[in-house]
Amino acid sequence: MSEFQETLYGVHPVLELLRAGKRPLDKLYILKGRRGEQVDEIIQLARAQGVSLHFESKPALDRVAKSEKHQGVVALVAAKAYDTPERLIQIAHETNQSPLVLLLDGVEDPRNLGAIVRTAEAAGVHGIILPRHRSAGLTGTVDKASAGALEYLPVAQVVNLSRAVDELKKQGLWIVGLEPTASQSYTALDYKGPIGIVVGGEGKGIREGLLKHCDYLVSIPMRGRVESLNVSVAVGILLYEIGRQRG
Numbered sequence: 001m002s003e004f005q006e007t008l009y010g011v012h013p014v015l016e017l018l019r020a021g022k023r024p025l026d027k028l029y030i031l032k033g034r035r036g037e038q039v040d041e042i043i044q045l046a047r048a049q050g051v052s053l054h055f056e057s058k059p060a061l062d063r064v065a066k067s068e069k070h071q072g073v074v075a076l077v078a079a080k081a082y083d084t085p086e087r088l089i090q091i092a093h094e095t096n097q098s099p100l101v102l103l104l105d106g107v108e109d110p111r112n113l114g115a116i117v118r119t120a121e122a123a124g125v126h127g128i129i130l131p132r133h134r135s136a137g138l139t140g141t142v143d144k145a146s147a148g149a150l151e152y153l154p155v156a157q158v159v160n161l162s163r164a165v166d167e168l169k170k171q172g173l174w175i176v177g178l179e180p181t182a183s184q185s186y187t188a189l190d191y192k193g194p195i196g197i198v199v200g201g202e203g204k205g206i207r208e209g210l211l212k213h214c215d216y217l218v219s220i221p222m223r224g225r226v227e228s229l230n231v232s233v234a235v236g237i238l239l240y241e242i243g244r245q246r247g
Helices: 011-020 037-048 058-065 085-094 110-123 140-145 161-170 231-246
Strands: 006-009 025-031 052-056 073-077 100-105 127-131 155-158 174-178 195-200 216-218
Touching: 006 011, 006 058, 006 140, 011 025, 011 037, 011 073, 011 140, 025 037, 025 058, 037 052, 052 058, 058 073, 085 100, 085 127, 085 155, 085 161, 100 110, 100 161, 100 231, 110 127, 110 140, 110 231, 127 161, 155 161, 161 174, 161 195, 174 231, 195 231
Parallel strands: 025 052, 100 127, 100 195, 127 155, 174 195, 174 216
Antiparallel strands: 006 073, 025 073
């Protein structure tokens, strides 16, 4: 069990895990009598991949998942391996696209990170870069919040985000920081070229030292009384503007 570090539960996350086929499953627990098109597909894929299947009672699944919100599907799975920043750029080049990389500075809520992963994968981001410290890790909670998108989106981890930014610049990327106090609107820039987007964490924003490494700073205009948006919402707004420009 030592190599299988994550407990993943929920129909959609487990189904996407099996469809992607990138991480080995140790065991899969299904609630006795649980049926449905997606659950049947989970069972078929698991059998095809040689996964150990166990049909158990709800109390048994509650104990394995440490939650009652498992929807009758619980998997023990190898932890997702981190990629490298260089690999994210390589992925973009292999698809003949301008690199689009998202750097998250201090997103510590795993549900926010999962939501960002889900949006980033849908918006065509080539990968996410996280700092080793002051960040949520790639846990089962993140995977579940991403609704399975974590299985398809590469994530790199670095010791120092500022150095990672400098390396991306050497590879031709322009670095854009999403900063609420910036005077320039997020719609004012041209995002068609190679881009790295830097976004700060909950409440604190981008650290001052990292802000200085950004080529541009942009903000999302706020017309109401609140001063800022949830980080996952802000990321979604900016990424879909980039997608609109790139067509």
